[in-house]
Amino acid sequence: MRSIGYTEINKKPSTRGVTRTRASTALGLAIPVVPLILFLPTAGFVFLAAGIAALAGWEWLALDHDRTGWVGRLAYSLVIFLLVFGVWLIESLWPFVMVCALGLWCVLLGRIVIGAGRGLNPSFTAGYGLGIAVIVPGPVALTIIHGTVSSGPLLVLVFCIIVWSGDIFAYFIGRAWGTRKLALAISPGKTLEGTLGGVAGAVVAGMLCYGLWHTSGALAVFSSETWLVMVISVSVVSVVGDLAESVVKRNAGQKDSGSLLPGHGGVLDRVDGLLSSAPILGVWLIALGVF
Numbered sequence: 001m002r003s004i005g006y007t008e009i010n011k012k013p014s015t016r017g018v019t020r021t022r023a024s025t026a027l028g029l030a031i032p033v034v035p036l037i038l039f040l041p042t043a044g045f046v047f048l049a050a051g052i053a054a055l056a057g058w059e060w061l062a063l064d065h066d067r068t069g070w071v072g073r074l075a076y077s078l079v080i081f082l083l084v085f086g087v088w089l090i091e092s093l094w095p096f097v098m099v100c101a102l103g104l105w106c107v108l109l110g111r112i113v114i115g116a117g118r119g120l121n122p123s124f125t126a127g128y129g130l131g132i133a134v135i136v137p138g139p140v141a142l143t144i145i146h147g148t149v150s151s152g153p154l155l156v157l158v159f160c161i162i163v164w165s166g167d168i169f170a171y172f173i174g175r176a177w178g179t180r181k182l183a184l185a186i187s188p189g190k191t192l193e194g195t196l197g198g199v200a201g202a203v204v205a206g207m208l209c210y211g212l213w214h215t216s217g218a219l220a221v222f223s224s225e226t227w228l229v230m231v232i233s234v235s236v237v238s239v240v241g242d243l244a245e246s247v248v249k250r251n252a253g254q255k256d257s258g259s260l261l262p263g264h265g266g267v268l269d270r271v272d273g274l275l276s277s278a279p280i281l282g283v284w285l286i287a288l289g290v291f
Contacts (some may be wrong), residue, residue, distance in 0.1 A: 019175075022171070026164075029270075033160075034157065036048060037146075037153055037156050037157045037160065038153045038154070038157060039153075040153075042143065042146050042147030042152075045142075045143060045146045045147070045153075046084065046085060046088055046139075046143045046147075049084060049139035049140075049142055049143050050080075050081045050082075050084035050085055050139060051081065052139065052267060052271060053080050053081065053084050053135050053136065053138075053139045054077040054078065054080050054081040055077070055260075055267040055268075056080075056135050056257075056267050056268045056271060056275070057073075057076050057077045057079075057080035057081075057131060057135055058073045058074070058076070058077045059257040059258045059266045059267060059268040060076075060131040060134070060135065060248075060257070060268060061073045061076045061077075061128075061131065062257070062258070063248050063249060063252040063254060063257060064127060064252070076128065076131070079132075080131075080132065080135055080136060083132065083136045084136055084139045084140055084143070087136065087137075087140045088140050088143050088144065094140075094144055094282075094286075094291070095286055097136075097137050097140060097141075097279070098137065098141060098279045098282040098283045098286060099283060099286075100133075100137070101133070101137035101138075101141075101279035101282075102279060102280060102283050104133050104134070105237055105240055105241070105244075105276055105279075105280075108240060108244045109237075109240045112183065112186065112240065112243050112244065112247065134241075134244070134275060134276070135275055137275075137278070137279040137282075138271075138274055138275035138276065138277075138278035138279060139275075139278070141278040141279045141281065141282035142156050142159070142274075142278050144282065144291065145159075145218070145281065145282065145285065148291050149217060149218040149285065149290050149291060150216075150217030150218055151213075151216045151217025151218055151219065152217070152218065154213060154216055154217065154219070155217065155218050155219060155281075158206075158209045158213065158219070159234070159277075159278065159281055160274065161205055161206075161209060162202050162205055162206045162209070162231055162234055162235065163202070163234065163235070163238050163273050163274050163277060165201045165202050165204070165205035165206075166198040166199060166201055166202035166205075166235045166238060166239075166273070167198065167238075167273060168201065169197045169198045169200065169201025169202070169204075170190075170194045170195060170197055170198025170201070170239075171194065171198075172197075173193060173194050173196075173197030173198070173201075174189075174190070174191045174193060174194020174195075174197065174198075175194075177193045177194075177197075178191030178192070178193045178194045179191065179193065180192040180193065182194075182195050183243060185250075186243055186246050186247055186250065187242070187243055187246035187250075190242075190243070190246075195239055198235065198239065199232065199235045199236065199239075202231060202232075202234070202235035202238075203228065203231055203232060203235070206227065206228075206230075206231035206234075206235075207224075207227075207228065207231070210222070210224065210227050214227070218285065218290050221285075221288045221289075221290055222288070226288075230280075230281070230284050233280055233284075234277040234280050234281055235277070237276050237277040237280045238272075238273030238274070238276055238277040239273070240276055241272045241273050241274075241275055241276025241277065242272050242273050242276075244272070244276070245257065245268060245269070245272040256269055257269050
């Protein structure tokens with residue numbers, strides 16, 4: 001039965017092996033990443049963020065029908081690496097980049113919603129300009145937050161916990177109770193129940209973090225109501241980022257952006273939600289006068 005934005009489906013077969021692999025990879029990533037976020041100086045954190053962005057850029061261009069080969073992908077990755085550094089160093093660009101990123105994700109959301117409602121896959125594909133617009137603002141936003149606001153590393157970690165929790169809840173709730181596809185033509189694996197469960201999980205994690213650290217640094221500028229709205233907006237935009245990458249992958253005829261992370265696919269598959277939603281947190285902090 002087709003409806004606007006979702007379709008009823010049958011239950012999927014057991015995927016316990018995949019789940020174990022995903023969990024092992026996620027744990028293996030979290031063990032080093034959490035202390036790196038908390039204890040790296042910002043000069044080191046920007047290298048980490050730019051390096052991850054460069055890997056995402058490599059995979060992004062590989063989705064562009066692999067027209068450029070490894071030399072082109074290497075050059076593109078280097079450009080993205082340098083752009084993250086460059087924008088971070090030019091403080092006057094920060095609000096412009098954050099607001100433009102917000103506008104981009106609003107446009108992509110509109111195209112995705114319209115496409116899903118019509119049972120169609122939107123027509124945008126991987127390309128040089130779109131890749132830069134999608135990949136660069138997120139690492140820049142996280143680096144700015146890490147080094148500029150009070151308790152910045154903690155806020156970056158809390159942001160990651162919110163997005164990661166949304167991913168985890170969406171996956172398990174979708175596997176257990178997902179019966180209606182969210183956008184069949186775009187991402188056959190996503191269900192409406194899983195998506196709503198992911199947003200709920202992000203809210204639970206976000207409010208728990210707020211309860212623990214609401215007096216710490218930049219978290220203190222949020223009232224509980226404002227924080228709740230921020231968490232919901234971040235969670236929703238992270239889903240948009242995931243769907244946008246799914247559009248690009250389907251138009252390229254690929255299931256995953258890469259194979260570097262067992263059970264997850266590529267780096268871009270793992271960080272797409274972070275890339276899309278980090279600028280939203282940046283816009284919130286700008287609106288609240290934090291920077």
